[in-house]
Amino acid sequence: MTNETVRNPYYQGPKTDHYNGTRFFNPGGIRPAGFRDLLKWQFGDRGTKWPSRIDSPFPNSKPESRLDAANLRVTMIGHASLLIQTAGLNILTDPVWSNRVSPFAFAGPKRFNPPGIAFDDLPPIDLVLVTHNHYDHLDVATLKKLQARHKAPIITPLGNDTIIRKAIPDAAITVTDWGDATRFMDRITIHTEPCHHWSARGSRDRRMALWAAFVIETPHGSIYHIGDTGFHEGINYRAAAEKHGGFRLAILPIGAYEPRWFMQGQHQNPDEAVQGMKLCNAAHAVGHHWGTFRLTNEPWDEPRAALARALSHHGVEVERFRAMHPGEWLDIPAL
Template sequence: MSERPPHHGPDGRFRIPWPLVHPDRTRNGGVLRWQRERMMQKRAPDPRPEQLPPGTPEVARPRAAAEEVRITWIGHATFLVQMGGLNLLTDPHFSERASPFQFMGPRRFVPPAVDFDALPPIDAVLLSHDHYDHLDAPTVKRLHRKYGTALTWIAPLGHAEWLAGARIRHNVHDVDWWDSVELRGPAGPVSVTCAPAQHWTRRTLREFNNRLWGSFAIRSATRAVYFGGDSGYFRGYPEIGARLGPFDAVLMPIGAYDPRWFMAPAHMDPEEAVQSYREMGGGGVFIPMHWGTFRLTDEDPLEPPIRLHKAWEDSGLPPDDLRVLRHGDTVIL
């Protein structure tokens, strides 16, 4: 028998296999403490629509040129990545709320920046983990109805069973960390490699870490893009850069970080996102995500990019490599 990887627990669940940089205070009453603090503290108001003006998508239709990469931020962790002649969606979310219910739960500040029906033909979907702001069942079902077996699904271990429950059983790749899937593009193969992240999974009270979480490196013959998924800061980013880099674009989460005592193990703040980028090699454009779409935690929803700009400047990184997008903006490489 082969040795069990350290992130595979003996009970069949998954676990974080390294020492945490920030202590985990989510258990033993941590959730109740957070909710009590929320009731006692005044929070910044939700942003008004004019504070989040939309960008203008520059989507290639039906596909980008073989040597070109186009990355369009649709909102939260949803990107349309056009590279190697393929169209990929990351954590697609086109519903009104990030919730198991569409009548309650975190609601969008702004609509998806590219309408679902205006998407170019999608070849593959990358799912980082099962939380409702990343794995949106209505969107998954819409994609399946539209593309059927022509669509490839790539997700960390355990998600194939969930997708089968949504009647998606073909072209599903359930991958472990460091596993790769090769997609056939018109310009040659495009590889998608699942990489580590520091997070957790749960969709019901009875589930906890039944499914793995991860990030992804996407590489064509000439370009590479890293999608960070959802993660707290951990000391594995140098290894990701060494094994899968260098990257032409790095898509990193920068929001959902307050209160810090509670959120730090699962959500990095803007300063840690810059640190992670530097540890992966500090090359390529940095594109932030996971902010300005849903209110999930307690920081001012407009604060993350402000802190990101300062952290970037303090690190002495090239100003032109930081691309803070409006919803709908496209970066073209």
Template sequence: MKFLHPAIKEGKKFLNPVPTNIETDTSIWAVLWKYMTNKAETTPKKRLGPFATDVSKFQQAPASGLRITWVGHSSLLIEIDGLRLLTDPVWSARASFSQSIGPKRFFPAPLSLQNLPPLDAIIISHDHYDHLDKHVIPFFANSNVPFYCSVGVGQYLQEWGIQQERIKEMTWMDSFQITPGCKLTALPARHFSGRKLTNRFETLWSSFAIKTANHNIYYGADSGWYDGFFEIGDAYGPFDLTMLEIGAYNTSWADIHMGPDHATNAHLALKGKLMMPIHWGTFNLALHPWYEPIERILALAKEKQVQLFLPKPGEPTEVTGAAYNSHWWV
């Protein structure tokens, strides 16, 4: 297949599945001017929440075998057929190199790290600040939970206290059995990496398929649209649930973020049954109003007959196959 192969490197840098621009504006001053003159409500005027998690629910396994607790953005506690997986855990107030500046959370994480139930694995898609939180990783230093991450991300995990033997780095098409009954496969995505301007593309970015005997789900992390979604759907689908980014889009970043329009296209290409929008409603990362992604996805879902799964932040919510909308942002 054209897109389903291990990631390719050119020198020190990984390549995207298709030619990709990460920013079409040629001038940093042009970008800054856009942000300085933007009038949209990029941060909620009214307080969201408060949101909290009833941790007693974790004492009872989900009847359906699949339950999701959305901590916000791309941080998901996935309970799947007896396992608990945590994706891209970000708990800090800011998704930034500094907790004094940078994109700030709209609401505190509804579930504390201390109240997390025992985990079977943590999945890290790539090294951007809104997906890899250096203030969270040390919390797991004294645990036994394994980390599954894209190639190159392990260096940060080790630096922040995770033993090397607990880290499983993955290139695209790599698979690991988290347990004999749960297979994790790293798959291509169209994005980039880097925690500073000088090391972009030097670590890998991935999406993931998670398959058990009873469920098959797809965690998209960050990606722009490309035809590889069709190949993933053909080879690994259909998916009971796709978790796809709908926020932080802009015409200047069309190659690396999908937005609602392409996210629904990706869901259909993946042969998804139910779609959970992620990467929205948590941080101010773009020029569009903070609520625009959800309003747009609701309209598109109706138009394209896409069934949405929209749980309230922090609420452990079973995935039964039926559409669900908590309307938490209203």
């Protein structure tokens, strides 16, 4: 099909260096594998079976309501859902409290451990960041609950607002493109930055909503949050360091990377995450996107073990890059 015969249901706008008038793309990057490769993977070796339940050593975290402005604390909820407390604000990333990440409540990848923070134990939420529209990152059911309880504004890249507004018409959404900067409550600035990924909610909307990373700029150091990304030869990491000058904390995906022939363009592995930490000049990093939903072939705890090997190989102290369990929280030292 040509661009003229396909309609984008989420976004219409002018062509850019990462939007062709119908679909978004990664400049100079790798396109996601097609349906034939998906079938090859699905009917081939599916990897190691996970346990029926994976208990976190840090269950039932109950975060403080507010922290002092200079403090930076990160609490893992599960997968790519984290609570970031900084600048006196409470920020959620890609919030998912549902039991499955799927268009269906009865099928699809299920949760292997409960959220590290019970929904009712959340502090007041000031801001929600949604990086892209895959079901393990954009969970409409959770966003509805957050709207009812907290009415927190949402920042998300182009096109994802259409999906959210269909379910939550009164949501306060700021829609951003790569390179945009959004000032929030005169305390922080949210920069929307490139990452190497893709998007889809079904089989006919591939790459029709934008994906992004976020930089949370605060007076006490910046935070680089990536929901999903391929390594992309480190291009985006280098650009982030050049633009922002380094980070107090990088929040990086370290899971969902096997088999490499299928996943390498869209999901980095732990070794690439460590390389990315160094390239973006992050003082500390936390790893997410592992051990909660089985999406790919690696054993549930292999990302943590692979991260330890990568840190040793690249000469990075283990305390600087932690693979976080649900309910685990970390106070990040000042720069």
